[in-house]
Amino acid sequence: MKNIEQTGIFFYNSPELIPDSLDYTELATYAQGYKNVSKIWNYNDFPWNEENILKKIESYHLERLVIAGALPGSLKTLFSKAMAIAGKDPQDVILASFNAYGIYSKKDIERAKAILACAILDIPYEIAALPDEASVNPATLVIGGGIAGIQAALEIANGNNLVYLVEKTGTIGGKMATFDKTFPTLDCAACILTPKMVEVNQNTHIKLMSYCEVKEINGQAGNFSVKILKKARKVNVSTCIGCGTCSEKCPAQAPSEFDSGTTMRKAIYIPFPQAVPNKYLIDAESCIYIKNGKCKACIKACPVPDCINLDEKDQDVTIEVGNIIVATGYQPFDSKRMEQYGYGKYPNVLNSLEFERILNASGPTGGNIHFRSQDKKGNWIFNTESEKPERIAIIHCVGSRDKNYNKYCSRVCCMYSLKFSHLILDKLPEAEVFEYFIDMRSFGKGYEEFYERIKEEGVSIIRGKTAKVEQKNDKLLIRGEDILKAEIIENEVDMVILSVGLEPGEDTAKLSAMLGIPVSEGGWFEEANYNTDATGTFRGGIMLAGTCQGPKDIPDAVAQGSAAAARVIRNILRGKVNLDIDKIPLRAIEQRIKELSTIQ
Amino acid sequence: MPLDTITSKPKLKLAIYWGAACGGCCVSVLDTHEKLLDIVAAADPVFWPIAMDIKYKDVEDMPDQSIDLTLFNGAVRNSENKRMAQVLRKKSKILVAYGACAYMGGIPGLANFFTKEEIFRRAYEESESTLNPEKIRPVPEYEVPEGKLEIPVFFNDVLPLNKVVDVDYYIPGCPPQSERLIEVFTAIVTGAALPPKGSVVGALEKTNCDECKRKKTDNKKVKKFYRLWEIQDDKETCFLEQGVICMGPATRGGCGVRCVEGNSPCRGCYGPPAACSDPGAKMMSAIGTMIDADKPEEIDEIIESIVDPAGLFYRFSLPGSILGRKLS
Amino acid sequence: MEEPRIGVYVCWCGTNIAKMVDVEAVTTEVGKLPNVVLAKNYKYMCSDPGQELIIKDIKGHNLNRVIVAACSPRIHELTFRNAVEKAGINPYLFEMANIREQDSWVHTDRTEATTKAIDLVIAAVRRVLYHEPLEKRSVSVDPATLVIGGGISGMMASLEIANAGKKVYLIEKTDHLGGHVVKFDLTFPHLSSAKQMMRPILQRVENHPNIEVFLQTEIHEVTGYVGNFKTTLRNKDNEGTELKFGNIIAAVGLKPFDPSKIEEYGYGKFPDVITSMEFEDMLGTGKILTKYGKEPRNIAIIHCVGSRNKKYHEYCSRTCCMAALKFVHQIRAALPSTNIFEIYADMRAYGKGHEEFYAMTTHKQIMFLMYDQQERLPVIRQANRSDDCNMIIEMDEKLSGLPIEVPVDMVILMVNMEAHENVKDVVHAIGVSLCGNQFFIEKHPKLDPVATTTAGVYIVGTCQGPKDIPDSVAQARAAAARILATIEGGTVPVEVTTSFVNEKLCCGCQTCISVCPYSAISFNEIKKVSEVNEVLCKGCGTCGSACPTGAIKCKHFTDLQILSEIEGIMSMSY
């Protein structure tokens, strides 16, 4: 057993990390209560150099050091060095890292004390902080029907457990369904995703609730009562045969969400041909009847009696579940915010999701790349009649890695941009493609090989982010610096694709409040532990999956979907679920570490 | 039911003909010994060139379907063989390809490794005992003052019987075992239910290993293949496990494993089992599986020790195999 | 057998097929074949309406065999099999013709592509004539799980399963659990202590009543099949322990690349050129010192050592950039005035909080130098006596375009993660495949990243490809999810298309027995014939072609089916 007598505590606070700082005096007073604590210093008490620390170690006969604070790891090597010089074990420098446990504000002082106490008595916090357990309702709620949600739902349902899959839009499939191909294998996204979607539909253990939103969550882990808003679809899902007659006759149009606005859909529509459920729905905002009480063209056209009910109202449904998986995904960065690229101003500056639809055989141009051009009425639309671009530029890191927008890296853009290049050359072999990047982040399995391949295909891959895009006659002028050649780039191209980053879904803040899960700096849901529990949260029975926790690519989102499901299945098999970690009373933790510790 | 008890029935009309054959098949009929008398009692040979004098014209004059059973032995090598096969087909109710040559080409079928030209050159010009400075070759038709002389046209290929006419049954073997002939004959004479047309009769469904008394294990890994004279056969262990290629596993039973009993590996005269569409391919596949090496060079070296795979695996069956002959 | 009544469906796949293949022509041509009762084409056969169409026709036209000409059977064979099964036809009386991946997408001449499509569909028709109904089977699942590898992935997977109340056997080759991570000092980007992180995990694994740990144990052979595996473990004393388990998780990890292969860096020649793993060890001692016991004045960290270069490994090792940035923090804390050089190619800070960490690191007074990791690697040479440093790195700096030299006293090589040499033992024991980089191949790179093509065998962590801790842990849990679900379900389906010995034909030569990689064939001494254990059999068919008698039939890939397919495929050829 290690001697944990003579512990010295150093408080280290970097104000830029914790603005609403903890009360370190209170923490110091608390620490003083432990017998093995010899001395406590604050970070601004003395200069942090090795002589100084060495002196303290020697004069107070310290055997063990605890550095407590935000990011204490950034000092660890210094303290270890001092310990080593003093002839002590350099590993006896223990970190009490508040930020690693998600402690960011004053109100978390009790947890901070617990973490400090664990460090003082040399008991791992994870061992000491055991949340209470509750019995578990075997039903599970999965919020979000993208690939992560689908994966999680299927995993759980395959163990013969009931899953409610709540999806906000009219179909599951999420963003992945809109993609043309996936990198780096260039599998057709729909081809690999649609079987899963069909599987969800066919699995009797999954209750698919499309066009629904979570409105209220009550109860605690193991026994949540969730109020779900069932938005009026106005089409009876069980009787609709998906024939599409209604849609043909519907006179009202709106931009298609599925096609990222590159096409128009009717007011009564299915999001896309392979939608699951493959049933129509009515968008109340564009429906003429709902606006002025006249029309009913769809009802007249519908071959099934009473299938369409234009007067249907939203309903609330309450379900009881034991576990919740949040898989609400992301939304693309709004490129209009970067005025310098002229998105929304120049018709042929597209964002990546729009371009995915252009590339997609089921998109507005049947998978051919054409300009956005004006039709007779003067609307800017995509069709196959317009010319094809000959020079296309792809700009990386749009809205990412930029303090003016989002500081974080969106993780997928490099690769999907490379994929775009490949697909452009596949469809327009004569075209010239330019990629403007900062760092090429092709980190995954087979990604670097893909990057090499794209280079060989003759794409101009240029280091140097584009500074601005300007319309010059019919062309778009790219201005940037070619870093490696040290030249100004003034490149006239026909089309510009903005590789936009990922941002948390629009409902994240609302859900965060509802679920009681904090969001991190970028707005993503905060995981329980970055390393060991990226799918868990402080709330018992609530798990995260996919991009709502942070940008990630499909395999990583799928792995997380399954990982979140693992915890749910585990809870169901055990019949018990852990309650909230951050609600464990300090007294309970103190009690436990005292039991476990060798000294009192 | 023994043959002699059914003589009261009307006698069958029997024809036995030979194409490109050694005569062994005809001898196998005689090899029935005293049972031959029973055959004769039950059937009248109406056409049997080796045993009786009758002209082709007489056969041609017979009414169609008037022969109950024809045992056609020998392969089809020339226009005469082909013509007679066609005639007999017409005249016979049941036409049996009798013996390995009629069944799959047999030993004469090995001529398919050569072209007609090569064979003629060898036979009429190059063989050590030939003296033919004018390089005279046989010609099918030759005008002499007396008129036109004709000999049969020599085909480029040796063909199994079924390549020129429809065959009802096959009796394999080189020659077929006389006991098997008796069994088949008895069945026909007694009017037992005949198997579906095209069947191989007079042989077993299983292959030779089933009857073989040598000791077999699953240890069939070969580092080098030997020809029989290269090893000291222990007379007990499966030939394959000793590295000697034995066609037993891929050859129908029925012969009584005579060769192996005589401490010589099976050479495959009974042809492939029913499930195989090429006579040598299955054996080749099995032998390939036994090669005990992973590196390409080592594999090559082991294969080197299989001197003549085509001749080995298709000794009795080249014309009846999928490829049929060597390409020229 | 009833008269075959075949329905043929040709898919447009939007324009994917229809653009290059004249779908109408294919339909017409195939409609003429004998036994083909109807031939139709449709935009998306895989869509619900497409499947409905088949189901309706089967009932309406009394079809008993179905062909869909569409994408690769690897994608949708199962979809359609399920569809025909719904309509009451045995799913194995269905056949697919791949006219997209292997036709419309790879050819440029519409006539040729159409001809080829017709050939492929005819082949399918000819093949399906001989298809036989096969029965789906399932086996019960042993609730225990074998986890190979005691690194963080293996331990996290074990804990997840064990905490659900299920038995886990965790075997580890070395004498300790924790893998590479336990040797690390800090983790990025929160600079938490790796050892503190590992302590509770190790404690839980070691003390868990449901986890049995076997140290210094390797696995050589696993017999059995999904749900019912068996192995005999051999530890260093060669003592055997027999284990039975239902699922396997391979978490064997990777090992650091040996940089002595790269001449330019002089690893092994210069004592102060060390690998990142060696530096982690040095951090563990608390002192950053050169071999002469001095504090280095200049430290260079070279990224991508053995990575992103075709001469060594083409792939990116995914974690080294961040680890290198982590080192900066550690060096800066201990050595406030030492010069630090980061020699990198692309800064890959892609994870959550990574870019922010990178930005934070830039304020640590370091010099970033960019090099070309493919064309010209930096060269490390001994410094001259007049230099106030140990070694000099000469390199072409890309961002300035200048040839420069960097004075250094210590060089840390951020080494690539590569496969263990002896990984093939495990590979063969559990029946997974390796990719060109010797990583374990997952079932599907996108949608099934932890399963393998062998049922009941999962791969997690870095053996599937380099990854950082959270990504490894996510995979570990993902595999656990799959296993827990099968345990909960109680049974798993097994291979249907197995081999089968026709006793009437088998001569007992035993050629097949040693051919089987799964020891599924045994010899029945009484009947004197071979027999296939159809649970063990995975349907490769090697025995079928080894059998000299034709007694072994490979279900769904019989000689007859394949030969007819060959005939069919050649029937229209020019």
Next chain:
Amino acid sequence: MSIRVNPELRNQLIQYGIGDWNACYHCGTCTAMCPLSEEGFLFPRKKIRLMQMGLEAQLESSVEPWLCYYCGDCTKTCPRDANPGELMMSLRRYLTSRYDWTGLSKKFYTSETWEIGFILFFAVMVVLSFLVILPSFGFRFTTELTAQGGVKVNSFAPIHIVEKFDWTMAIIVASLLISNILRMYYKIIWKSGQEKVSLFVHIREFWLLIFNFAVQPKFSKCDDKNYWISHWFLMSGYTIMFIVIVVYLPWFQTEKILPIYNLQRLLGYYATFGLLFGLLVAIIGRARREDVKFRFSHVSDWLFLFMLTSTVVTGILIHIFRINGMAYATYIAYIAHMAVLVPMILIEVPFSKWSHLAYRPFAVYFTQLKKYAIPR
């Protein structure tokens, strides 16, 4: 030949401005956003790179920092906190100190004590001159007014002596500046080594110098035209005042009260207005710290603003007091005026921020020479 990187140059550079330029991850946005960056003379990124790598020789031979007029577009669009505009500013300070052979510039930039000490020293000297030296030569304060009711300035500060002093100071400053410009020429054109410029080109392109000095056309390329205008007013006001004071002092420093439309008064008013306008923009900007170019202020920036403003204000006061016949007020204002003006000219013009008025046009001229250079 490989160039040794010098991580320790950082420690020197830091003293000239904001601390950390490592934040730059080389996206190139700044260079591309900059309207003044042109082929062959790219900045700020390339210069930031040289700073990051501590390449002293390459930095010294850089002309680009002088081409930057700090519109701040680069800093505004910079995705990191690299602040390229301010880095260019810092680099100009560094370069100024590198051109200066006396070493004083470095001292002034890197040590507030030195700079303020020197200023104070000169200020004291000036005060002493007026209070002790000049009186000892018989020049007295007099409350006597001229006929027009103006203060008799010349009796207190005799124009011929002040003029001589003026010329002396001008010659010292000019020789320091010229020697530094020669050093600048040496570093940029001569020592950088790879190219040779013919004498003809030197002569042909000389007009650029004057043109650029007068109009600052480069500055006008910046997107923020207002700043150019305010700076131009400031610059033109300053130049007029400088010329008038140094060359035409006897004409300018009169005891006569000339009519308001007289050229002397018009020029004076214009210069005062120009200076005040320019200063006001700069002071408000720096105080509000909203505009990126004003966000980071080095001590030298504030000092300079303070001194120039003081000079202008005291100058105005002299004028007002003089024409209103407030003798003592005039004298005090005069002494105060000189006490800031002299150190400002002696320190700021050759050694500190004000030197850019010379370096900038020369930089444009040198840039042009480099364009016509033929590789050696």
Next chain:
Amino acid sequence: MNFRPTIVAFLCNWCAYTGADLAGTSRLKYAPNIRIIRIMCSGRIDPTFVLKAFQQGADGVLICGCHPGDCHYQEGNYKCLRRFKLLQKYIAQMGIEKERLQLEWISASEGKQFSELVNNMTKTMLTLGPSKIKSSLEVEYIK
């Protein structure tokens, strides 16, 4: 009409067939002369299949399996290699050019290699000219 060779290819499900699919998903173009037959493992390939393909008029036969050591069924590809070598010796004896029968290893990631292989083999077949196997058997004296 110009000679348009036909190549029958036997591809193992796990590597080669997937590789060929990858060529498709990657839109790598290759000659349309190939007709692919999927088998689970190259070890399933019976010489009969190859001979049958030749008999049916194939000008070339291509067998593709996983790279040595990568077989999904552990070593089916080695078994294939051994049989292939023997078969090649046989077909050489039968007067068939060795180039008409090829065995190549294609991994699931080698779409590009696969497309190149098909193009090269097609070229080889064009140089060799049409196979005579089918015509040699269709002699006029056969019934």
